Amino acid sequence: DIQMTQSPSTLSASVGDRVTITCRASQAISWWLAWYQQKPGQAPKLLIYKVSTLESGVPSRFSGSGSGTEFTLTISSLQPDDFATYYCQQYESYSPWTFGQGTKVEIK
Amino acid sequence: VQLVESGGGLVQPGGSLRLSCAASGFTFSDYEMNWVRQAPGKGLEWISYISSGGSTIFYSDSVKGRFAIFRDNAKNSLYLQMDSLRAEDTAIYYCARDEGHYDNSGYWPAPFDYWGQGTLVTVSS
Numbered sequence: 240d241i242q243m244t245q246s247p248s249t250l251s252a253s254v255g256d257r258v259t260i261t262c263r264a265s266q267a268i269s270w271w272l273a274w275y276q277q278k279p280g281q282a283p284k285l286l287i288y289k290v291s292t293l294e295s296g297v298p299s300r301f302s303g304s305g306s307g308t309e310f311t312l313t314i315s316s317l318q319p320d321d322f323a324t325y326y327c328q329q330y331e332s333y334s335p336w337t338f339g340q341g342t343k344v345e346i347k
Numbered sequence: 348v349q350l351v352e353s354g355g356g357l358v359q360p361g362g363s364l365r366l367s368c369a370a371s372g373f374t375f376s377d378y379e380m381n382w383v384r385q386a387p388g389k390g391l392e393w394i395s396y397i398s399s400g401g402s403t404i405f406y407s408d409s410v411k412g413r414f415a416i417f418r419d420n421a422k423n424s425l426y427l428q429m430d431s432l433r434a435e436d437t438a439i440y441y442c443a444r445d446e447g448h449y450d451n452s453g454y455w456p457a458p459f460d461y462w463g464q465g466t467l468v469t470v471s472s
Contacts, residue, residue, distance in 0.1 A: 271456050273458035273459075275391075275459075277391075281464075282441055282462035282463060282464055282465055283391065283441075283459075283462055284462075285458055285459060285460050288457070288458040288460075294460070326390065326391055328391075328458065328459075330445075330447075330456045330457065330458055331456065335393055335405065335407050335408075336381075336393040336396075337393065338390060338391040338392070338393065339390070340390045341390045341391075
């Protein structure tokens with residue numbers, strides 16, 4: 240199985256900050272990497288797929304990059320609506336798909 | 348697109364439960380479907396996949412042999428039959444759609460683009 244490790248687990252930031260979350264895979268996963276946002280009491284929402292493709296309707300302050308085993312999610316200017324937990328997911332391997340453990344973005 | 352889960356509830360260890368996911372707003376039979384769960388205060392765990400026609404199925408090791416995924420394309424519905432339930436199966440269960448598909452180049456995987464709101468399963472005596 241491909242293991243996904245996110246860092247940090249928790250991130251404290253202020254509105255307007257540039258925020259970067261890292262996701263490392265236990266083996267190379269080509270470009271089949273997605274990012275999700277989850278707010279309390281809600282289902283996850285797809286933000287980015289194929290490493291850097293923004294899902295329709297997602298603000299352009301979100302961006303993704305990386306290759307091989309190391310990937311990042313960047314929020315260029317943190318907004319109040321962005322305080323949430325973020326998960327990376329690899330969908331390279333047919334089974335099982337795996338998620339990172341999550342990064343909670345908190346208000347500083 | 349709408350996915351609505353139902354069937355969750357309180358069940359004793361060793362018991363069974365069947366979850367349903369009603370799909371609308373898209374051609375259900377064209378899409379692969381998944382179940383993903385989230386234990387209280389924990390992260391996301393993929394547990395099962397079924398291809399659009401139902402012929403290919405995968406399970407995570409944590410539920411293999413105890414859970415069964417199936418679908419009824421005529422009823423636009425996805426199901427998860429859960430047997431031999433354990434305390435560690437306590438979680439919110441989400442159904443999620445993906446657009447993975449085959450073409451002349453092979454299989455193209457896809458992320459989970461739509462999710463239901465989830466149904467809570469509590470396994471406790």
